[in-house]
Amino acid sequence: NAGVTQTPKFQVLKTGQSMTLQCAQDMNHNSMYWYRQDPGMGLRLIYYSASEGTTDKGEVPNGYNVSRLNKREFSLRLESAAPSQTSVYFCASTIQGARAEAFFGQGTRLTVV
């Protein structure tokens, strides 16, 4: 039982490059989340998907797009990476919304130079 799987684990991008962070869960969860973690800032919500086919902006959505491909997968895309997007990105899922335990992936450490 893998839980929440994120790929890649590490990535270095040049300013202006694009990339997609992949996330998949095998727990049949409805809700999925993308967070970024920066020192002293905690976990900030980028985008949220309540269920397949729906997405909603979080606290810091600018510069990102998401796609809820199906119930299992929720991807995060950086169209034109900027150094300010250097961060650790976490994907998480819950059975339904914010009243259930969230399960996190291992994280993606992204550096934009």
Place this chain on the structure above:
Amino acid sequence: GQQVMQIPQYQHVQEGEDFTTYCNSSTTLSNIQWYKQRPGGHPVFLIQLVKSGEVKKQKRLTFQFGEAKKNSSLHITATQTTDVGTYFCAGPGSSNTGKLIFGQGTTLQVKP
């Protein structure tokens, strides 16, 4: 929008001392969750509190939810080096959309 404020940001204690982190919300929360993140790891769920005034214990950890459901605390008795990490509280975003909003976290260092 919903804000969850957590203090202190950092805490250094001697092994055996107690530790407390506090979480305050700008609005009433339907529930609050606590997570622990070990250095280099990912957040792991510890507990959820739902009822006003609720107190739950897990071994040396005591979790409280305020009477007004706008604040919460995590207290660790007699810290050990295994308690090192960052502790986060998290609550629902405003408008009951299902968003899960995290506090800034409290990083605990324990000196042996």
